[in-house]
Amino acid sequence: MVSMRVWVIVNVSLGFVAILLLLNLFEIRLPSLGKAQYLLDKEEPLCAVQWKEDFNIWNDLDQCCLQARQQFTCDTSVQIFALKRFDKDCHTGQGNVIHYWLNNKAYRYCQQQVIWKG
Amino acid sequence: MTHKNFIQKRWTVHQRVFFFLIIAVLILGTLNTAKARGWLLPELRSWAVTKNVIQLDSLTLEQKIAQMVIVHGGVWNLDAWRNLQVGGIHLFALEKEKLYVDTITQFQQGMTIPFFVSVDLEGCQNPFALFYNSTSASDIFTVEDALMKGERDGAYLNQLGINLNYAPVVDLGDEIWRCRSFPGNEKNVSVLAASYIKGLQGEQVIATAKHYPGKTLVVHDPHKNLVVASIDRSDIYPYSYLFQESNVSAVMVSHLIVSGEVSSEGKPSVVSSSLVGSVKEKFKGLIISDEINMLGLKNFYKTKEEMYIAVFKAGNDLVLDFNEDPNEVYHMISVVSDAVRLGLIPAAQIDLSVRKILTAKGFSVQ
Secondary structure, eight states: OOOHHHHHHHHHHHHHHHHHHHHHHTTOOOOOHHHHHHHHOOSOOOEEEEETTEEEEOOOHHHHHHHHHTSSEEEEEEEEETTEEEEEEEESSSSSOOEEEEOHHHHHHHHTSTTTOO | OOHHHHHHHHOOHHHHHHHHHHHHHHHHHHHHHHHHTTTTSOOOOOOOEETTEEOGGGSOHHHHHHHTEEEEOOGGGHHHHHHHTOSEEEOOOOSOHHHHHHHHHHHHTTOSSOOEEEEOOBTTBOTTTTTOOOOOGGGOOSHHHHHHHHHHHHHHHHHHTOOEEOOOBOOSOOOSSSSSBOSSSHHHHHHHHHHHHHHHHTTTOEEEEEEETSOTTSOOOTTOSSOEEEEOHHHHHHHHHHHHHSOOOEEEEOOOEEEESSOOTTSBGGGOHHHHHHHHHHOOSEEEEOOSOOHHHHTTSSSHHHHHHHHHHTTOSBEEOOOSOHHHHHHHHHHHHHHHHTTSSOHHHHHHHHHHHHHHTTOEEO
16 A cells, blocks of 8 residues: 555656646746756857867857757767867767867757757 | 445545646646647648649748748658648768668658758768768869769769758858868869869759858857958859859858948848848849858847848748757748738748749749
């Protein structure tokens, strides 16, 4: 026999899920953990492009997100360039391929964009 | 024991609440899934096509606007994009060749009007890098090599079922990638690009000269989303050359706010009617907007609805909108349709764009 305490926990949890689903259905957006992390992170969002040995900072973050999104994968990998740290390597394959490097702040920003979901 | 007593004994308040919540979660979950997949969107009616001839007047305004939109062709939105009958799908990098073929087949199957299927195989950007090698534009020095590259890339794209490529990049002074544009000055770039276009389009793949009016490959102010660039004669030269000397079928317009040789009158180029209009005077092919979900464009408007109207009003024939939410894409189509009905966008302009699109897809339009 299930105790009353268990029923309360299950029902409260289900109620919470139902509220979230209802809010989502009517597109009432709650601040997400990703957004909170992005806002709390005081680091500057950074994007860089690597082609062969050439490594250059790209200041257009939205376009960078689009190009990174078009790659096959974004791996976690640390690269230091111009005394700045990059944490994600977005690329398609190995060898002579273009790499888009983002730091965590930029990557979180990209993940929140409408082109990134799915 | 009566039936009522039986229910009261078997179902406590907690159990009843549990039952109610489970049903609510299931219904809401289903509705959320249906909405996310675009299953709640209205299905636009079928096209009337007889012997490859389309009567433009037989299309609803929504169908015309939808044909002007290219979306990201994620298979999770397959039903939504097919129902909305959007003009095209753009594909990102996939793991295997077969995945491209399967995805394109799924999208195109049974469509009266096929989708444009586009990719960014340009410069050193290669979505097929896991299984197809393509020489970067910066390593091409002769017109023969440019032609060969165009033919090879075109044959490969055609084989996969891709009919629109956003290449070549003809912007000068590539300071960031150093591999996206052909080498040399504006004249070298133009001649090599024309040769590449000839090769690509010879394989039935539409080429796109981008990004008009130039200066997208240079470093911009890191603290500005609205980027202003000064365009000089050399930036425009490749476009003037290609419009006259090649049969390039499409041109892509950027979001930069430009002044100098070409002016966007303080707006992002893609929403500048005077800038897009001046391209239309010189070029009869397709004018394609750069992807519209960019802060450089969005920040210029108070609402996204204003932005949607501005992008179409400026005269772009095809609008790249890679928003993954089909409901939002449908919202854009509705907003623009209403703007046409209210006279904010000339209906004749929409008709002209749709005519160009359908002709490029191989139809005869009446």
